[in-house]
Amino acid sequence: MTKERRKLITSALRAAMLWPHTWTGVALGGLLMLIFFMGSLAVFASEIDRWMMPATRIGAVETGPVSLDRAAVPLVEAIAAGRAVRDWYVQLPNERRPVMAFRVRTDSGNAAGMATADGRLLAPVGTLGAGSFFYPLHYSLLLKAGFVGYWIVCFVSVAMLAGLISGVIIHARIFKDFFTFRSWGQIRRSLLDLHNLAGVLILPFHLMITFTGIVIILPIVLPAGVHALYDGDVQRFYDDALGNYSRPRSGISAPLAPLDPMVAEARRLWGGGEPAVVFVYNAGDAASVVRINRDTGDRISLDIQPVFFDGTSGALLNYRRPGPMVATHHVLSGLHFAAFEHWPLRWLYFLSGLAGCVLIGTGMLYWMEKRRVAHGRKPGIGWGSVAALACGSTTGLLIATLSMLAANRLLPAGVPSRELAEVGVFFLAWIGSAIQAAVRTRSDPPWSAHCAAVALLAGSCAVLNWITTGEHPLRAVALADWPVLGVDVALALTALAAWHVSRRLACRQTPDLSTLMKVTDHG
Amino acid sequence: MTTGGQPRQPVNGRTVPSRCHTAARVTAAVFGAYGFAWGLASFGAELGALAGMAPAEAVTTSSLLALLVLPVVALWAFAVPRVVVGWAVLGGGGVLLTVAARLAGVAAP
Known part of the structure; x- marks a missing residue:
């Protein structure tokens, strides 16, 4: 540690940062866990979709x-x-x-x-799948009306950024304790070590992913500049920034011109690259517009280079390249989306996202263990609520997700509104496990029972995939069906790990308060 | 950070602040910091437009900078010794910057 650093981060500053760090974590940890977990799943949304469809x-x-x-x-x-x-x-x-x-x-x-x-x-x-359920849950909590979900997610994300920065300030001895992990010590100590390890090691990813996540919808949640220069019309800003084109229906019907020549022309304008999405606005109308987006699999930037054609004549209407700052915005968004074709990086995103869940979860657990000392053997209602929240948002969330996957394989195809039935199973399982956690929390939330449920559900999901589709792992290998094999292996690993944890927790002695009291730490 | 109904005691030499004081800090960190970021983004966008940037470029630049500042000033609201100063700088600064942006917008051709 240099002298300058010591001056910059005084002990008074560290003490001041402890309060916001602690309470953003305790109050918003559950939501953050949901966002990070669903975001991690969204990395493999296409693969989970193949499994579910x-x-x-x-x-x-x-x-x-x-x-x-x-x-x-x-x-x-x-x-x-x-x-x-x-x-x-x-x-x-x-x-x-x-x-x-x-x-x-x-x-x-x-x-x-x-x-x-x-x-x-x-x-x-008959299913929304990961792409239309887990993924929207990640970025909007499925609250689309008035962008309420965006606002909540962004508020929590700014709190996460503040939590990361304050965490670094609190833990100023960051380089000295970089790889400290004392799993054989007291549970509270190892929780803190794991919290610090997950926080420090993956800190660049956490800062990047949280910041770029807000950046994607920044004009919606911080529309100050849009109010200043576009009179608050976000749509007009987006049209201007992205080079969009739109016009109202004319009311005169007209047939659609051939699309293939338009795709060829778009390819020529892009100078190579593949089309990803083709839109037809005002279909069957004389004022129809065709929009062709480029696939961004070969680049980091989320620059979709939209090309607009007249739907009846096939003439080019609009193709504009973004300015340097809007292009920067595309790159930052692309860093978050990870839409590029790069399997090792995809796995890194997935694992780093799960490390974010570990960071949030261990933070909440650490708070609970520390508070237990203050409260004694009889925890108060506040402690009990946080304990139930922590349990419901970690193992409860896993139970809900796995229940939905199991329902996906069990519900017959003829069930009316089958995709909504699956969503219903997800939320019922989640609410049920949260209530169970709240009711059963005595000196500890029912971690062991929850982990056993996770293990059973994950195992049965893999088996159900085999029974209902006939695609067992060996056949998946023979067919080179890596997405389904990957999901099955992830399910099996989850089942094994959860079962192991459940057994360990069931055999654990309830820690004696006197030993808890003796422990000191630097937090 | 107090526990249950125990009397408030000094922790680490700092007296534990009152509920009202805590509420003032939290609201300063949430609303004050957002207002400050709003002012920055709106003033920056107008400045950029005055300097000849394309409107979409100016809005994007100023919003990204404001987002970088937002979590830092939110934490500063907890670090500043007197919460009144925090509110004055963040809330007052936000209002001043927004008004300045308005004036710049009116002055712009």
Whole structure:
């Protein structure tokens, strides 16, 4: 430690940082855990989707480039099922999702569908999957109205940034204690060590992922500049920044021009690259607009380079490159999305995200163990609430997620609104495990019982995949179906680890208060 | 940080602040810091536009800088010895910067 550093971080500053660090963690730890865990799952959303949608496990695309006019356009009417189509888009097949995914907005509600690359419509998948449930839960808590979810997630994220910075200040001996881990010592000590280890080792990732997460929706949650220069019209800002193009319906019907030449022209403008999403706005209207987004798998930046065409003539309407700062914004967003094709980095994102969960979880546990000393054997209602919250947001969240996966394999295809039934199972399991945690928390939350439930659920999910789809690990290896094999292996590892932890916890002696009292620490 | 109904005692030589004091600090860190960031982003956007940046560029630049400042000033609201000073700097600064941005917007052609 240099002299300057010592001056900068005084003991008074460290003491002042302890309060916000502690209480943001205790108050917002549960939400942060949800956001970090679902974000970690979202890294592998495509792979979890293959597991949850067996009909889409159809191997790599071998039909060559998709002809939109032959394979995609005829399906839109079928998906709309007789209703008048307003707008639609199709996500084209890629390495991780071998099917086309359609969203169609009609006069009376939205419709979705999936089809093979050669244009064969698949039966409804009957699930939201990771891409439409775990992932939106990560960034909006599924509260779309008025961007309420965005606001909450961003507020919690700023608190996370403040928590990280204050954590570094509190733990100023950061380089000395870098790799200290004393697992054989007191539980409180090892919790603190694990907290510090997860916090210090992965600190750059945590700072990056939290900051860039807010950056993505910054114009929505900090619209000060938009108010200053765009009179508060966020849509106009986005149109200007991203080079968008839009116009109202004309009311005159007109057929859609061929899409394939537009895709070819977009490719030429990009100078290579693959199309990822094709949008048709004002479908069937003389004022229809076609938008083609570029796939960003070959770059960090989330610059989708949208190209806009006139839907009836096929003429180019708009293609504009962003300025340097907007391009920087795209790179920062891309760092968060990790949409690039890079498997080792994807695993690093996933594991670092889980390390974030460890950081948050051990922080809450450390608080509980420390408070236990202050409260004595009879914990108060505050302690009990935090304990139940910690349990419900860690093991309870795992139970809910695994219950949804199990329901995904168990619910018959004919159940009405099957995808909502799965979501119902998720929330019921979560609420149930949180209530159980609240009721059963005496000197400790029911960690052991929860871990046993996690182990049983994870194990049965892997077995259920085998029974209901016939795809056991050996067959997955033979088919080179790595996504499904990966999810199954992750489930099996989760089951083993959770069972081991559950046994260990069940055999653990309840710590004697007198020994707890004797322990000193530097926190 | 007190426990249950125990009397408030000095911790590490610092007297434990009252509930009202704590509330003032938390609101300064949440609303004061956001107001300050708002002022920075809006003033920065106007300055950038005056300096000839494209509007989308100016908005993006100033918002990113304000987001960098936001968590730091939120923590500073806890570190500043007197909470009144924290509120004055963050809240007052936010209002001043927003007003300055308005004036710059009016002055701009």
